[in-house]
Amino acid sequence: MAVFRKQLTPxxxxxxxxxxxxxxxxxxxxxxxxxxxxxxxxxxxxxIIATLIEENYLNEERFAIAFAGGKFRMKQWGRVRIKYExxxxxxxxxxxxxxxxxxxxxxxxxxxxxxxxxxxxxxxGDQYLVRKKKTIDYLIQKGYEPELVNAAIATLTNTKxxxxx
Numbered sequence: 001m002a003v004f005r006k007q008l009t010p011x012x013x014x015x016x017x018x019x020x021x022x023x024x025x026x027x028x029x030x031x032x033x034x035x036x037x038x039x040x041x042x043x044x045x046x047x048i049i050a051t052l053i054e055e056n057y058l059n060e061e062r063f064a065i066a067f068a069g070g071k072f073r074m075k076q077w078g079r080v081r082i083k084y085e086x087x088x089x090x091x092x093x094x095x096x097x098x099x100x101x102x103x104x105x106x107x108x109x110x111x112x113x114x115x116x117x118x119x120x121x122x123x124x125g126d127q128y129l130v131r132k133k134k135t136i137d138y139l140i141q142k143g144y145e146p147e148l149v150n151a152a153i154a155t156l157t158n159t160k161x162x163x164x165x
Contacts, residue, residue: 021057065101081143
């Protein structure tokens with residue numbers, strides 16, 4: 001026996017999506033997925049999305065900025081990972097660049113250094129090279145640029161050597 005979902009009219013779908021977008025910033029792809037889940041005809045999708053954009057419920061730039069800022073502050077992700085995640089959500093390159101520019105460089109570098117210091121300290125039982133490699137791998141996985149990670153590790157290991165002498 002097949003289960004049929006109730007078909008929503010475009011007006012009902014629009015109301016549901018207004019609530020969906022008002023609750024939290026959404027990407028265009030998330031809204032499109034929601035339309036499919038609601039069982040709205042594909043021919044109505046573009047009109048509904050256009051209405052959401054016109055009424056300022058849906059704004060790709062605003063989503064990208066909120067997403068990048070949130071992931072950096074809360075999860076301490078680096079730019080590489082944030083960019084990758086935004087691309088997965090089909091956000092335009094322009095919006096991605098604009099969102100990444102909102103992350104202030106001094107705060108970004110300070111966060112990277114704090115993450116490097118805490119991870120390195122956490123691995124104090126390991127051999128020096130293993131400790132260094134695990135810290136580098138962790139920071140790269142968090143989405144920080146390899147050249148910045150290497151600079152942070154160099155700073156960290158140089159200050160450790162100076163304190164031993």
